[in-house]
Amino acid sequence: MAKTKVMIIFGTRPEAIKMAPVVKAFKGRAGLFDTVVCVSGQHRQMLDQVLSLFNINPDIDLDLMQENQSLDSLTAAAVKVLTQAIAKVKPQLILVQGDTTTAMAAALAGFYQKVPVGHVEAGLRTDDKYQPFPEEINRRMISVLATYHFAPTRIAAASLAKERVGKENIFLTGNTVIDALYMIAKRHKKVNFNFKIGVRSKLLLVTAHRRENFGSPLTGICSAIRRIVERYKDVEVVYPVHLNPNVRGPVYKMLSGIPRVHLTHPVEYHELTFLLKKAYLVLTDSGGIQEEAPAFGKPVLVMREKTERPEGITAGVARLVGTDTERIVREVGLLLRDSVRYRRMSKAVNPYGDGRAARRIVKAIIENAHRSPG
Ligand code: UD1
Numbered sequence: 001m002a003k004t005k006v007m008i009i010f011g012t013r014p015e016a017i018k019m020a021p022v023v024k025a026f027k028g029r030a031g032l033f034d035t036v037v038c039v040s041g042q043h044r045q046m047l048d049q050v051l052s053l054f055n056i057n058p059d060i061d062l063d064l065m066q067e068n069q070s071l072d073s074l075t076a077a078a079v080k081v082l083t084q085a086i087a088k089v090k091p092q093l094i095l096v097q098g099d100t101t102t103a104m105a106a107a108l109a110g111f112y113q114k115v116p117v118g119h120v121e122a123g124l125r126t127d128d129k130y131q132p133f134p135e136e137i138n139r140r141m142i143s144v145l146a147t148y149h150f151a152p153t154r155i156a157a158a159s160l161a162k163e164r165v166g167k168e169n170i171f172l173t174g175n176t177v178i179d180a181l182y183m184i185a186k187r188h189k190k191v192n193f194n195f196k197i198g199v200r201s202k203l204l205l206v207t208a209h210r211r212e213n214f215g216s217p218l219t220g221i222c223s224a225i226r227r228i229v230e231r232y233k234d235v236e237v238v239y240p241v242h243l244n245p246n247v248r249g250p251v252y253k254m255l256s257g258i259p260r261v262h263l264t265h266p267v268e269y270h271e272l273t274f275l276l277k278k279a280y281l282v283l284t285d286s287g288g289i290q291e292e293a294p295a296f297g298k299p300v301l302v303m304r305e306k307t308e309r310p311e312g313i314t315a316g317v318a319r320l321v322g323t324d325t326e327r328i329v330r331e332v333g334l335l336l337r338d339s340v341r342y343r344r345m346s347k348a349v350n351p352y353g354d355g356r357a358a359r360r361i362v363k364a365i366i367e368n369a370h371r372s373p374g
Contacts, residue, residue, distance in 0.1 A: 003031075003032060003033055003034045004032065004033050004034070004092050004093060004365075004369055005033075005034045005036065005089070005090065005091045005092050005093070006026055006033050006034070006035050006036070006091060006092070006093045006094075006095060006365075007036045007038055007085075007086065007089050007091035007093070007094045007095070007115075008022060008023055008026065008035060008036070008037050008038065008094075008095045009038045009039075009040065009082065009094060009095070009096055009102065009103075009106040010039060010040070010096070010097055010102060010103070011039055011040030011041060011042030011043060011047065011064065011078075011100060011101075011102030011103075012042050012043045012046070012047060012100045012102060013043055013046040013047055013049070013050055013266070014098065014100075014286075014287070014288050015097045015098055015100055015102065015103065016039075016047050016050035016051060016054075016056075017050055017177065017180050017269055017288065018097050018098065018120065018121065018175070018176045018177050018180060018288070019095075019097050019120065019176070020050065020054035020056060020180055020183070021176045021179035021180050021183060021357070021358035022095065022097075022120060022176055022358045022361055022362075023035065023037055023054075023056055024054075024183075024358065025358035025359055025361065025362045026362060028362075029362060029366075032366065033362075036059045036060070036089050036091060037056060037057075037058045037059050037060070038058060038059065038060040038061075038062070038082075038085055038089070039051070039058040039060070039061050039062065040062045040064045040078055040081075040082065040102040040105070040106070041061055041062055041063040041064045041065050042064055042065055042069075042074065042078070042100065042101060042102045043065060043243075044063070044065045045243060045266075046243060046266050049266070049268050049269070050269055053184075053189075053268060053269055053270065054180075054183070060085055060089070062078075062081045062082070062085065064077055064078060064081065064102075067245075068244075068245050068246075071101060071134060074101050075101050075104070075105055078101060078102055078105035078106070078109075079105045079108055079109055079112075082105055082106050082109035083109040083112055083113065085109075086109055086110060086113045086115060087113055091115055092115070092116075092369070093115065093116055093117075093118060093365065093369065094106060094107070094110040094115050094116070094117045094118070095117070095118045095119075095120060095361075096110075096117060096118075096119055096120065096142060096146075097119075097120040097121055097176075098120070098121045098135075098139070098287075099121075099124070099132075099135035099136070099138040099139035099142070100135070100138065101134070101138065103119075103138060103139075103142060104138040104139075104141050104142055107119070107141070107142045107145040107146060108141070108145060110145070111145045116146075116147035116148070117142070117145055117146040117147055117148075118146065118147065118148035118149075118150065118361070118365065119142050119143065119146040119148065119149050119150060120150045120173075120176060120361065121150065121152055121156075121175060121176070122139070122142070122143060122146065122149035122150055122151050122156065122160060122170075123143070123149060123151040123152075123153075123155075123156030123157055123158075123159045123160040123170075124139060124152075124156055124159075124287075124308035124309065125139075125140075125156075125159045125308055126306040126307065126308045128306055130212060131212055131304070131305060131306045132210055132211070132212055132287075132304070132308075133210075133211050133212045134211070135287075136308070140163075143160060143163060143165060147169060148169055148171065148364065148365070148368065149165055149169055149170045149171065150171050150173045150357075150360075150361050150364070151170055151171065151172050151173065152173065152174055152175035152176075152352055152353060152357070153172075153174075153175070153311055153351065153352065154172065155310060155311060157170050157172050168368075171360065171361070171364040172360075173353075173357040173360040173361055173364070174352065174353030174354050174355075174356060174357035174360065175291055175352040175353040175357055176353070176357040176358050176361075177288055177291045177292060177352065177353065178291070178295060178350060178352055178353030178354060178355050178357065179353070179355050179356070179357050179358050180269075181273060181292060181295055181355075182355040184269060184270050184273055185273070187270060189270045191270065191271045191274045192271070193262075193264065193267075193271070194264070195238075195262040195264070197236050197238070197262075197278065198236060200234065201234055201235065201236040201260075202232075202234055202235050202236070202280035202281070202336065203235075203236055203237075203238060203275070203278050203279045203280050204225075204228065204235055204236070204237045204238070204279070204280065204281055204282075204283060204332070205237075205238055205239075205275050205276065205279040205281075205282045205283070205284075206221075206225060206237055206238070206239040206282075206283045206284070207239070207240060207242070207283075207284045207285070207286050207289060208221050208242075208247070208251075208283075208284065208285045208286075208303060209242035209244060209247050209285065209286065210285045210286075210304065211246075212304075213285055213303070213304070213323055214246045214247070217303075217323035218247065218250050218251070218323075219250055219254065220323045220324055220325045220328075221283075221303055221323055221325075221328065222250065222251060222254035222255055223254070223325045224325045224328035224329050224332075225237055225239070225255060225258075225261060225283075226254070226255065226258055226261075227325065227329050228328075228329055228332050228333075229258060229259065229260045229261055231329070231333070232333075232336055235260065235336065236260045236261075236262065237260065237261045237262065238262045238264065238275055239251065239255065239261065239262065239263050239264070240264050240265065240266050240267045240272070240275075241263055241264065241265070241266070242266060243265075243266060251263065272292075273292070273296075276289075276292060276293055276296045276298060277296050279293075279296075279298050280298075280336075281298065281299050281300075281301065281332065281335055281336075282298050282299065282300045282301070283300075283301050283303060283328070283332070284300060284301075284302065284303065285302065285303045285304050285323075287308070287309060290302060290307065290309045290312055290318060291309065291312075291352040291353075293312075293317070293318075294312050294315065294317045294318065294347075294348070294349050294350065294351065294352075295348065295349075295350050295352075296348065297317075297346050297347060297348035297349075298317075298346065299317060299318070299319075299335060299342065299345035299346055300312060300317065300318040300319070301318075301319055301321045301328070301331050301332065301335075302318055302319065302320050302321065303321060303322065303323050303328065304320065304322070304323070305320070305322055305323075306320070307320055309352075311351035311352060312351060312352075314351075315347070315349045315351050316344060316345060316347065317345055317346075317347055317349055319331065319345075
């Protein structure tokens with residue numbers, strides 16, 4: 001039987017982390033699949049970190065990233081070069097992940113070439129087109145373009161069904177981020193930081209990079225961090241700062257040189273999981289960290305107005321706190337002072353997956369690829 005040619009396309013750090021288990025799972029079935037890995041290079045340094053950690057050598061690297069790229073120029077370039085790459089590879093199936101510009105452009109390019117697209121992490125919604133921006137619209141567009149929809153949770157699967165995606169094309173798989181976490185946990189790779197955390201300190205892990213938080217929300221977050229370390233002397237903050245200049249500029253300006261605030265380059269993925277394990281509490285606007293922190297039993301305060309990941313909130317391990325300085329300081333203070341409240345939020349739960357998502361995706365493709373694509 002001829003092998004099915006699968007083209008796996010991604011471009012940013014979070015997609016690489018969540019696609020790594022999928023790449024491994026398809027490559028593990030080399031008798032059935034010819035797997036072609038194509039990276040857009042929407043991120044350069046941050047993508048390369050993950051590729052080397054998971055030992056993935058892309059077959060195609062489109063090297064798209066420009067300094068301070070705009071959404072329109074990135075999208076236009078990505079659609080063009082991805083269409084050319086797909087025309088050359090001639091895959092029978094394309095896989096994209098999540099809601100980045102690369103994922104949306106790849107799904108559109110696949111559609112232009114009439115190649116069926118499978119969407120990993122399908123069905124996440126806030127139902128607010130500007131939150132997160134532009135990701136909510138990216139993922140909705142992918143849902144319209146895709147044939148196979150791999151939903152991480154029941155809520156995500158239900159959102160797709162509500163949008164009239166055929167039930168036979170929705171597969172409940174869990175989120176591949178948990179597969180990636182398990183893969184990394186087995187490695188015991190050394191961590192290497194240029195700062196030390198006091199043994200008695202409470203570690204606050206902070207990340208913030210969302211476009212809708214650029215400007216005053218981000219400065220609100222930085223002010224909150226300054227006040228927190230001023231008020232609570234046993235707190236140390238570690239903030240791996242995203243390479244986006246709109247993030248780096250204000251964060252370094254407001255937080256450099258503040259005692260007990262450690263600003264670092266984006267840390268490697270195994271270092272991030274190390275920090276998650278050590279953290280007392282996590283403050284973030286990231287999507288992936290909302291999924292990872294509960295697996296380590298760490299409370300998460302989500303610095304956004306809305307989340308497409310309500311599962312953590314329902315499980316009682318995450319809270320939406322927005323970006324207002326006073327609110328963040330108050331919510332962090334409650335968790336630092338109230339041990340009962342802290343313990344209630346420190347349950348280790350995995351509402352997002354069980355580490356077998358990539359295998360389920362491969363299985364779904366094996367069982368369904370013979371159907372004529374919708
Ligand atoms: C992108 C995704 C977002 C995801 C995030 C994770 C879109 C629209 N957004 O946002 O969903 O959560 O990645 O990181 O796709 N840069 C570097 N080196 C790197 C990476 C980025 O210098 O390795 C700088 C560049 O100046 C680049 C800028 O960051 O222009 C922004 O990168 P971009 O991919 O446009 O958006 P992100 O904010 O990273």
